[in-house]
Amino acid sequence: MAIVELDGVKKVYYLGKAEVHALRGVSFSIEKGDFASIVGPSGSGKSTILNLVGCIDQPTEGRVKINGTLTEGLSDKELTNLRHKTVGFIFQSFNLIPVLNVYENIEFPLLLGRDRPSRKEAREWIEYLIEAVGLADHMHHKSNELSGGQRQRVAIARALATKPEIVLADEPTANLDSKTGQSIIELMKKMNAELNTTFIFSTHDTTIMSIADHVIRLLDGLVVEDTKARAAAGGLS
Amino acid sequence: MFTLKVAFRNISRQRKRSFLLAGAIAFGMLVITIINALTGGLVGNIRENFSHALGGHVFITGREFNERGQVITKIRPDERLDQLLEENADRIQAFTKRSQALPSLIFGSKQTMHLVYGVDFHEEDKLLGSLVVTQGSLDQVLQAENAVILPLPAAERLGVEVGETILIKLETLTGQHNVGELVVAAFVEDQEQFGLSAAYVSRAYLNSLLGLGPHEYQMLNMFVTDLDVVEEFTRTFREGLLMPGEEQEEEEPNVTVSVGGVPLEPVPRQERITRWEGTRYRVMNINQIMEPVELAVGVLNRVGLVIFIILLLVTMVGITNTFRMILLERTREIGTMRAFGMHKSQVQQIFLWEAVLLGLVGCAAGLALSGLTILVVGNWPLNVDPSLQFFLQQGRITFRLSLNDLILNLVLVVLTSLLAAYWPARAAARLSPIKALSSHT
Ligand SMILES: Nc1ncnc2c1ncn2[C@@H]1O[C@H](COP(=O)(O)OP(=O)(O)OP(=O)(O)O)[C@@H](O)[C@H]1O
Numbered sequence A: 001m002a003i004v005e006l007d008g009v010k011k012v013y014y015l016g017k018a019e020v021h022a023l024r025g026v027s028f029s030i031e032k033g034d035f036a037s038i039v040g041p042s043g044s045g046k047s048t049i050l051n052l053v054g055c056i057d058q059p060t061e062g063r064v065k066i067n068g069t070l071t072e073g074l075s076d077k078e079l080t081n082l083r084h085k086t087v088g089f090i091f092q093s094f095n096l097i098p099v100l101n102v103y104e105n106i107e108f109p110l111l112l113g114r115d116r117p118s119r120k121e122a123r124e125w126i127e128y129l130i131e132a133v134g135l136a137d138h139m140h141h142k143s144n145e146l147s148g149g150q151r152q153r154v155a156i157a158r159a160l161a162t163k164p165e166i167v168l169a170d171e172p173t174a175n176l177d178s179k180t181g182q183s184i185i186e187l188m189k190k191m192n193a194e195l196n197t198t199f200i201f202s203t204h205d206t207t208i209m210s211i212a213d214h215v216i217r218l219l220d221g222l223v224v225e226d227t228k229a230r231a232a233a234g235g236l237s
Numbered sequence B: 001m002f003t004l005k006v007a008f009r010n011i012s013r014q015r016k017r018s019f020l021l022a023g024a025i026a027f028g029m030l031v032i033t034i035i036n037a038l039t040g041g042l043v044g045n046i047r048e049n050f051s052h053a054l055g056g057h058v059f060i061t062g063r064e065f066n067e068r069g070q071v072i073t074k075i076r077p078d079e080r081l082d083q084l085l086e087e088n089a090d091r092i093q094a095f096t097k098r099s100q101a102l103p104s105l106i107f108g109s110k111q112t113m114h115l116v117y118g119v120d121f122h123e124e125d126k127l128l129g130s131l132v133v134t135q136g137s138l139d140q141v142l143q144a145e146n147a148v149i150l151p152l153p154a155a156e157r158l159g160v161e162v163g164e165t166i167l168i169k170l171e172t173l174t175g176q177h178n179v180g181e182l183v184v185a186a187f188v189e190d191q192e193q194f195g196l197s198a199a200y201v202s203r204a205y206l207n208s209l210l211g212l213g214p215h216e217y218q219m220l221n222m223f224v225t226d227l228d229v230v231e232e233f234t235r236t237f238r239e240g241l242l243m244p245g246e247e248q249e250e251e252e253p254n255v256t257v258s259v260g261g262v263p264l265e266p267v268p269r270q271e272r273i274t275r276w277e278g279t280r281y282r283v284m285n286i287n288q289i290m291e292p293v294e295l296a297v298g299v300l301n302r303v304g305l306v307i308f309i310i311l312l313l314v315t316m317v318g319i320t321n322t323f324r325m326i327l328l329e330r331t332r333e334i335g336t337m338r339a340f341g342m343h344k345s346q347v348q349q350i351f352l353w354e355a356v357l358l359g360l361v362g363c364a365a366g367l368a369l370s371g372l373t374i375l376v377v378g379n380w381p382l383n384v385d386p387s388l389q390f391f392l393q394q395g396r397i398t399f400r401l402s403l404n405d406l407i408l409n410l411v412l413v414v415l416t417s418l419l420a421a422y423w424p425a426r427a428a429a430r431l432s433p434i435k436a437l438s439s440h441t
């Protein structure tokens, strides 16, 4: 089942009079449970694609379908609800909420929605996530008391808090040294395998993209390679 | 409530900034609270001191025409009045039936104007017990009919000794000059801090000088047990004393308060008065007398309110600027929260909660400071001019804050805070998530 479908997507940015064609007609689909990587040189449109999939931006042309829902024509409220239910985000610079501690940072997406899990349920789930990302000893630390790698682990747990179908990560390792970056991708892979959550991440790093079981390569706003290698990926993990 | 929690955490984020804003609000709150409490205390004290000086909360006078067509202020023995007094006995703490005059007291070459009450000493048995004698004896007043009890300052002004005779010069109710003799029976301590205390003679004697019968009097003063129902109490008497066919009188709004301690001679009305038969009663109470005072105090409170609002407006500018700064500082944070499914309205809520909390913290601090100030100032005995004692309670400034004022001030603070944060909050809510996320802050 395709969890993400892009069909003839174009994105044009207007800089004054100049038009920037960030995407020039992109089509691909990502299956549920994929550990997908979007690669390509700087400016090729990776972030643009992730923003469209994350429903924080809309295409100029073409269709984006998330978990069966077309994003076209949705209001801000509907998009917000769709994001809340379906998508988790991991950012390059972590973006933890500084006034909240580790536990609260992971909890907060749960507090936004209307149908919330029971207290006990939420607590158990968050504790499971904290355990899973290896931060059980740091539950009550604020983000400024954590290293970059630890912060990104919190971010991974946070992205999974609402049990979304899709987690998006735009260059999640770019602010980390290569060893820590590697461990972060491995953690993402572990969660992907454990929860069958679809992960889509962008990266420049070739060693990191090799862990992906689905690679979409971009060049100048066009897909130049779309390789799905489930058998090979299975061998890696 | 997640937004409230985040807002609460946020205000402790930039301590110095929050401290300054809350401090400004606290200062405004301090000023207005002190003004409100001070005026509240002032009114209370003036009312109490007035009641004391006037000898009551409710005052009844009677007027009738004499055979020459003059209006005379007097009350005759009246069954209706006695019955009303009896029926309402449980609501009356004490009452007095007195005559009064503001005559010249003369001794040798010295003379002084002094308030004199004509008292039925047998009826008012508590009065003699309440006077503090410094010289002479009070027993005499029950025997000699023209004995006078003088307050010490008056005695000193006249240079008179106990046992000596002074002259009393006054006008009768019909305007003739009259002179009598008084034998000084005793000196008593000035009861009033503000020098309003009266001399006392027997009512029958003063009446004879004024041209009244021995059982007549001029004013019936009553202390009620509960000041809260004084209006209703007043109405009972007013209605009970209406003459058959008499319309309820319009109350004159401008009561003159004379410093002699006798406020109850209303300005003669210019309109033609048609003659009536019998006694017309006028029933007034302390609230009516307090009206001009409350008017003045109301002005003071309004000035305070204006100052408060100006302070709040200045603070408002500060809050707005601060929140605009906050908006810039937290743009990416807002983008993150939006990405995770926070609605616009919730972003706005965080900002508005933050403003409300800031306002409330400011209010709390301001009230705490006011409390402290009140505690210190209120316990400071003041040695001021006797005339100012009228505003004090046993030489101390008292404070009384009404709940209404307090709530009004709180509401004002919360409203201005909300208003100040409204535009930045709206701007925050309107940030597009993607733009907010690509911000560098
Ligand atoms: N908000 C914007 N306004 C104008 N042009 C934009 C905007 N966002 C992206 N672009 C342009 O669109 C193109 C694609 O940008 P995008 O950020 O998707 O690239 P990317 O592959 O993520 O690059 P990088 O690896 O540097 O992050 C680039 O040419 C970029 O300059």
Ligand SMILES: [Mg+2]
Binding pocket: A046, A047, A048, A170
């Ligand atoms: Mg990018």
